[in-house]
Amino acid sequence: MALTTIGTAARQGATAFTRQRRDFAGGLFKAVILLSLIVSLAVLAVLIVDTVADGWAQLSTRAWDFLNGSLRSRSIDDKLGVKQGLYGSLWIGIIVAASAFPVGVGAAVYLEEYAPKSRWSSIIELVIRNLAGVPSVVYGLLGLFLFVERSTIFGFLGLGWLADATGGRSVLSAGLTLAVLVLPIVIITAQEAVRAVPTGLKEGAYGLGATKSEMVRTQILPYAAPGILTGTLLAMSRAIGEAAPLILVGAISGGLTRNPDVWDTSGLREKFTALPIIIVEWVSERGRDPGFATAAAAAIVVLLVLVLLMNMTAILLRNRFEKKRG
């Protein structure tokens, strides 16, 4: 009698554990959050598909001419294209890499390896973190102030030569402005890469008699190189896609050399345009000539290919090395 009671209780207990009660609320919750992820990704898909579809008329028939053409006043012009923008964006990328990369890596190594853990270095870190959050237009104002406008206050500080050296509204000014804009990104990602270097490697180098700079050169930089490269690539793609600071620094959309030679550095101190600026310009011209909407979409495809290639390379690079080092 007592045994059977225990048996029934046990059986009931077992069913209580195994019975699959439907968890509607939980299922609904999961569905909702999954939906929010899917919506985010669907937006990305729609954006890309819609843009490619819009620009197809240009890209399918005359992709090469479009890459080689220049800014024109009518959208059906068969010399219409983005070469001047490519020239500007390419040089902006080069200038950003050449200036933000050494400064950013140097700063990262300093903060991680050299800086005494003092109030002073924590102030520098705070400054860098806040610089990363400054809106890009504000950097545009800085560029305008430093490189373009010869403000009287600045001449007083003895820095008026900056505007002369950069040629005012030029690719050089734009590149330097964007280098300053992406500098915090380079520093922060490089810092993470430097921090990840195992202490054993550093101590090994010291044990063999290396000085600090030798240790940095032979151990830290090679080990952190993939991470640093990832950060630099992300920074460059950010710089190439950025438009607001360029508008402030004074990118224009006309009055340029028709067909710039890509490696011609004499144009660096002259008026310029860039891919994002061309897109903005063509979007605004579509009221006058609807064909410019197609041209803008095609220019976006060109920009997206550039930016996404850089981003994807960076992401793949990072994932590969993360996996390798576990």
Place this chain on the structure above:
Amino acid sequence: MNEAGSAELSIEALSGSPRRVRRERIISRAMFCTAFVSVVVSALIIYALFAEAWIFMRDVDWSATWGQIGWFPRRGIYDMPTLLVASLWTTAIAMVVAAPLGMGAAIYLSEYARPSHRAFFKPILEILAGIPSVVLGFFALLWLAPNVVAHIGGEGGRGSMLAAGIGVGILTIPLVASISEDAMAAVPKSLREASAGLGARRAVTTLRVVLPAAVSGLVASLIVAVSRALGETMVVFMAGGAADAAIKTYSPYDGSLTMPAAMASLASGTDQVVGEGLTFQSLFFVGLVLFMLTLGLNLIGDRFVARVREQY
């Protein structure tokens, strides 16, 4: 004392060759200089903003900055409420879009997704984060306006604060998602296991244990996203539905200019930033207001992120 050739060790001998020491010192100074660049840049930003904004504040007729019909900088009318209202609307709309989508995506990736799904979805979100804002501006104007805004009471044929706000929201989704996900990843596994051990289902664990534990990181993600949305320029400039001037409006269906969009529109156009009297300086005044707002938000956001780190 320490003659050449002596086998005895001295402090000088241990300190290495003077050339090497000197080189080390030079390198370390150079490194410091690169780190100091950021401080110089910050100082220059603040100096540039204050120097020009000061001229504006000193010379402007303050009645021109308040209670006017709108933002007409080239005619000497600098109505700040016009820009502030537009900034508020677009930021609010952006948050309505980005907060649920970004946090939902983060919760899914952090609490539900299998590693293989995570490895698939995460890079796509990162790609979304890398899309330039001009592209979103184009998309907001030529796709969102006719296909979304037109169905929720707006006009499809032109830009509006609503279209721009949704565009800015899409742009900030990855930001919200990544900071929220970091915050949830910082919650110790033991908390989840304890909750599961007490018989809580996954949804209950997520809602009652993980989210409360990560709350300061989630708040930080929203604050940083608001700051980002306030400073977003190109989407509003292209899809905001106002060219170089804006009439004051309280309706999100109308076009208007946010602070950064007003700056961009002032700087673009044929005559660049030249204009009536204080036009150039007004650029820096608006920039200063924007800078102060975003800096304040970022500092608050930083506090919240630091709190997460302290706890676990």
